[in-house]
Amino acid sequence: MDNWTAPARRLGLRALLLLCLLPALLGSALAANTVTRKGKGWEYYLTGSAADRVLPAPRRAGAALMGGEADVDGAFRWLVQRAGGGDFVVIRASGDDGYQSYVFDTIGGVDSVETLVVATRDAANDPFVVDRVLRAEVLFIAGGDQSDYVKLWSGTALHDAIKALQRRNVPVGGISAGLAVMGALDFAALNGTLASSDALSDPYNKRVSLDSGFLTVSGLEADITDSHFAARDRMGRMLAFLARSIQDQRVSGFDAIRGVGVDAGVAVLLDGLQATLLTQPGYEGRGAYFLRPLMAPTVCAPKQPLTFRNVQVDKITASGNFNLSTWSGLSARYQVNAEAGVLTSEQAGGAVY
The missing domain is CATH 3.40.50.880 (Class I glutamine amidotransferase (GATase) domain)
Known part of the structure; x- marks a missing residue:
């Protein structure tokens, strides 16, 4: 008893309680x-x-x-x-x-x-x-x-x-980059990054390096994914990736490959085959793009500009959703075309995003 009460008197009850709790407090802090x-x-x-x-x-x-x-x-x-x-x-x-x-x-x-x-x-x-x-x-x-x-x-x-x-x-x-390796086919960037203009002018540019099956999350078994989509103008290179996948017979046909492009500050959440979109505050208005070819590319050859028509785009924003099975949802739908290496769109003003 004396060994307990003496330090209690010297330090005070509060100090003694803190001393007794110190190991637990330190353990929590260290954790x-x-x-x-x-x-x-x-x-x-x-x-x-x-x-x-x-x-x-x-x-x-x-x-x-x-x-x-x-x-x-x-x-x-x-x-x-x-x-x-x-x-x-x-x-x-x-x-x-x-x-x-x-x-x-x-x-x-x-x-x-x-x-x-x-x-x-x-x-x-x-x-x-x-x-x-x-x-x-x-x-x-x-x-x-x-x-x-x-x-x-x-x-x-x-x-x-x-x-x-x-x-x-x-x-x-x-x-x-973590998103870029989540699809069935990946832009592997083995020879460096790639601008849309270079991919459209020659879809066999050495920088168009595609890899298959690194991760392939559930729901993306027939998709190529890309990030920073509108901010870095990656619609053109996505069309080149899709065209190369079809032309090189990496897939069984033009309807067996699709693309998912996600804007900066945006997340697409996949629950099975259902996609919903979240945006970080300050990035409102940005979205995600779901691309589906409606026909094979017309011209996809080395050192020739790409001609690839009728690629359907569904854009979802914060109020939208998308089903990967039916390839439909609450989205804005339009088509984009690559005509001799030049992108066009059926949207007002020809906007591709």
Whole structure:
């Protein structure tokens, strides 16, 4: 008793209570700090609990396609809600821990946020990297350069782990380059990025590099995805991607390939085959574009400008929705054409967006 009351008198009751609570308070604070671990070709950041939390609630599959420039808060919350919380895992090939405090503190509802920067093929086969990804309740592919993802991760144990998460219905999100690798066919950017003008003037330009099946989220089994769509004027290059896919017989016919372009500050949320759109505040009025060829390209050949007519476009904005099965929804519908490398549209004034 004397050993207890003496410090109580010296420090005061409040101070003693704080002293007793200090380990718990420190534990809570430390749980929100970022811890770094490094291996050969990879870095790991952890915010929150290091323990693998087993969730009682079943997760619900889904995909959040973010167009870039700004993270869409509502899309991150949607991913967390579908997972029921747990471990939110970010993968990237460059950069650092930029999503840690944003997801843990601003979005919330997760047990941990983990970022893996996987910069080599050896790192993509590292058991620690693979194990952390396999424990994810949400997987998010950050922006950067999608050619890194294709070159460094395809055919590795990390790639297998990503596919395993899909089979377990783990919701997945991607922004910018992360979005670009979510379709059945990807613009892999293996020879650098590509302007619409270059793709339209020669759809066999060396920069038109297409890759198949890196990720292919549910609902996009017949689609090419692209980001920053209107802001970076990517309608023309999307037509070139579609035309090349048809001309090179990557697909079974002109009606077997489609395109999804997402604006900056916008997220398309896929729940099965139903797409809804969210915009980050400050990006109101932007949208997403769903393209479907109505015929094969007329001229799609090396060193010749593209002629590709009657490509149907459905644009959805914040009030819209779209069904990928019926290819219809609450949208503005029009057609665009590439005529000898020049884009035209049936919209008033010829606007293609």
